[in-house]
Each structure stands twice: as C-alpha cells, then as structure tokens.
Amino acid sequence: MSLIAVPLLLLPQNFSAYADVCIIGDVNEDKVLSISDVLMIKNFASGQQKPTVRQSSLADVNGDGRVNENDVSALERQLKHFSDSVPKGCYISCGDSETRYFWFDENHGNFIIKDTGFGLNFNFSCSCGEITFNTGSARNVEKAYISWSDDRHFVLKWKSGKAECFRYFGENQPDYGQLITGHWRAESDSGTRHFSINGLSGFFSDMNGGKSVNFDYKTDGNIITFNMDGEKYPLSAVVTRDDDKHFTLEWSDGTVEKFSPDNDFRIIDGVTYINGILIANKTYALPPDYDPGGLLPEVQKDLDKMFEDAEKEGISLWEFSGYRNYQDQKEIYENYKAMYGQEKADTFSSRPGYSEHQTGMTLDVNCADDSFDGTPEAIWLAENCYKYGFIIRYPKGKQYITGYKYEPWHIRWIGRENAEKVYKSGLCLEEYLEIDSVYPEE
Secondary structure (H helix, E strand, O other), X not given: OOOOOOXXXXXXXXXXOOEOOOOOOOOOOOOOOOXXXXXXXXXXXXXXXXXXXXXXXHHOOOOOOOOOHHHHHHHHHHHHHXXXXXXXXXXXXXXOOOEEEEEXXXXXXXXXXXXXXXXXXXXXXXXOOEEEEEOOOOOOEEEEEEEEEEOOEEEEEEOOOOEEEEEEEEOOOOOHHHOOXXXXXXXXXXXXXXXXXXXXXXXXXXXXXOOEEEEEEEEEOOEEEEEEOXXXXXXXXXXXXXXXXXXXXXXXXXXXXXXXXXXXXXXXOOEEEEOOEEEOOOOOOOOOOOOOOOOOHHHHHHHHHHHHHHHHOOOOOOEEEOOXXXXXXXXXXXXXXHHXXXXXXXXXXXXXXXXXXXXXXXXXXXXXXXXXXXXHHHHHHHHHHHHHOEEEEEOOOOHHHHOOOOEEEEEEEOOHHHHHHHHHHOOOHHHHHOOOOOOOOO
C-alpha cells in the first residue's frame, strides 16, 4: 500500500514533525514494520543474505544479541498484536523541528505545538496499519503508517517518508485552558526560582539561578503533575489561581511557591523595555536626546491601514498630534503648568522626558478634548485599534494607575500581538506589565 499524496492546503506548515529514528525490526529502514522486514530477517537467519552491522542490530528484535528464527517470531507476534491498535490517551511526539502533544480518543483528537502553543483538532481512522487524519475537509487529509514498538511507543511514517516518534504521556486529555505557559518568578521560604514554560513543557533554574531542570507536566483539575529530568517519580502540586497572572503551587512535601510574571526588564541606551515593549510613563523616563524624528515606519504603516479601514466603515479618523521631541514636550508642559499649576497639569500632560509622544509610537486622534468621548469615532477606535497594534493608553477608571485622566483619543502602538493581549485582558498597560507610573520625588 502506498501513501496517498493529498495537498495539505489548510494545514499549518509544520503539521508533521519528523525525526531520524531507528526502529528495531525495521531492517529495510523504510520507517514501517511490515512483512518485508520479516522476510529480510528470515533471510539473515537462514544465511541466504548477509546483514550489515547496522542491519544485524535492527534485526535483533528480542535483544538477545543474535539474529535467528526467534527474532522472526518476535516480529511476527508484534505485527499481529498491533495490527489494529489505535492510539488512545495523551502522547508526546518528537521531531527534528518541534515537539507536539497529541490527544487521541476513539476517532478524534487534537494536538498542541510545544514551542508556539498552536493547536488543531482532527478526526482519525485506522485500517491495516495506516492512520488517516482529517482536520475539517477533504483537502485537509494526511495519511501515515503506524509502527508500534510496544504498548506505549509508536512511530508514524508520513507521506514524505519522514518519521515522528510518539511516547505515552498519560491517560487524561490535557486541559489546554489550564496551561501555565509563560515566564514566571516562583517565590517560597527557600528562595526564588525562575520558570520558563511553553505548552506542556518547560524548565526552571535552581535557587541559585544556576543549573536548569527540564520537565513535562499535565493537569487534572487543580492537580499539576511534573515529570522532571533526572527524577524517577513524578512530582505533584495543588494549584490555586489568584487571577490570570498569579497562582500558587503547594507541593506534596508542603512547600508553597507563589508564581507571578517574570518580566524581561532591560534598559538599553537609557530606554526601558519590559517584555520588549518600550516604556515611557511617570516612573520610566526617556533620555532627552532620544529622538526617532517622527512616527516609526511600522507605526505609520499600521496607522494608515487603520484609518483606511475605518473610512470604509464610515468612520473618519486623522492624526491630531503625533511625535514630539523633548524640547516640544517641555514647552507644552511648561505652558500647562503656568496655566493650571503643576498638580493639575500632571493629570493630563507629561513632563519632558516622560511623554509617550517622544517614542514615535503614540498619537492623539481627531482631537485631544473630552468632546471626543462617546462619539462614533471614539467607540470604533476603542473597539478596533488593537487589531492594528494600538491600545487606548489611558482607559476610563485607570487614572490612579496610569497617572493620567481618561483620554479616549490617545493611542499607543505596541504591536498587534501585544495589543490584542492587552485589549482582551481588560487591563491598562501598567497593570498588564505590573509596573508603576509615579513621578520620582523632587
């Protein structure tokens, strides 16, 4: 039986992960255990064909160091036993470019890619050692031969000829909604550990920040079970979730660790970046000489697209006030300070060096006036700007966190992926990154 070539038009580019695998019994090395391998081992055992050193190793099915009729019988029994076996449960697959977690149940399942968190549902069927995967339509069909080495390990040979190794991970389906993907700081009475987690795998540094330990984990309700490298037995912990950014693990030995986001905090040439996002607020200032000269090209591109799409929906948006350098902001702030006093001016105008307008990623839309609130333009902007990489930087009800009054016209570009996350969280940027916005004492 040959693999059927069906174009994977709607499947992700890396739907099949591959590995250069060595399958005991696969003496012709076609990545499939079949009657062809049985016949070759018979020839080796009878002396009709002389095996290479590698073939001798692969032909030793029962592992007794010799190639004879016992290996033929062992492979025949294996083929018969697994002829109609169908995967069931959770498996980890290993390829040369990625690791995936699969869930098989009757005739359907899903997978998630470890490094990206991308997942996909599928239906599948198995007949005569061939599995057919379908992700939604006739064009989304992929076939693979399945070869079992034992009850917990098998290999899929995809139509390209590459192979993907699977090992059993557990009985229960992973609850992808309970994944703890992210970078975390775990604090306990014993010290601090730093965790980096993607999908169902990760690693953590020891208390001294030195040696890293890799692990896989699975969830079952409020129980998380970790399989640590170098540990014979898995370790379990009870998880208590405080909110979407904080949780606590109570380990079986009574140790309690409190987890919070472990932000990537960097200062480059006097500019603060947190998780790759440039920060300019009352706590974090920009150098006086920081001068991109205008809106950044990527910001302008997304802004033009947003204005164009808004116009198609009958919404008229335009740039009212965009980039300002340090000196521009100084003049504006000093004028407001003279008119209203410093305390009031600080609620709606930034001191020089602390203004987002200096970043080249911020602008005021249509007008910088309270009359903009509640207009069709303001409503559209609030509901759609994240799709183009922008956020309403100073949302309503967050003035005691951002340090500024509600400004529905003030938008800040942080990139589409970050903007969507902030928008869906319902948090302002300070809350999302867990930072302050307070001027230093003078």
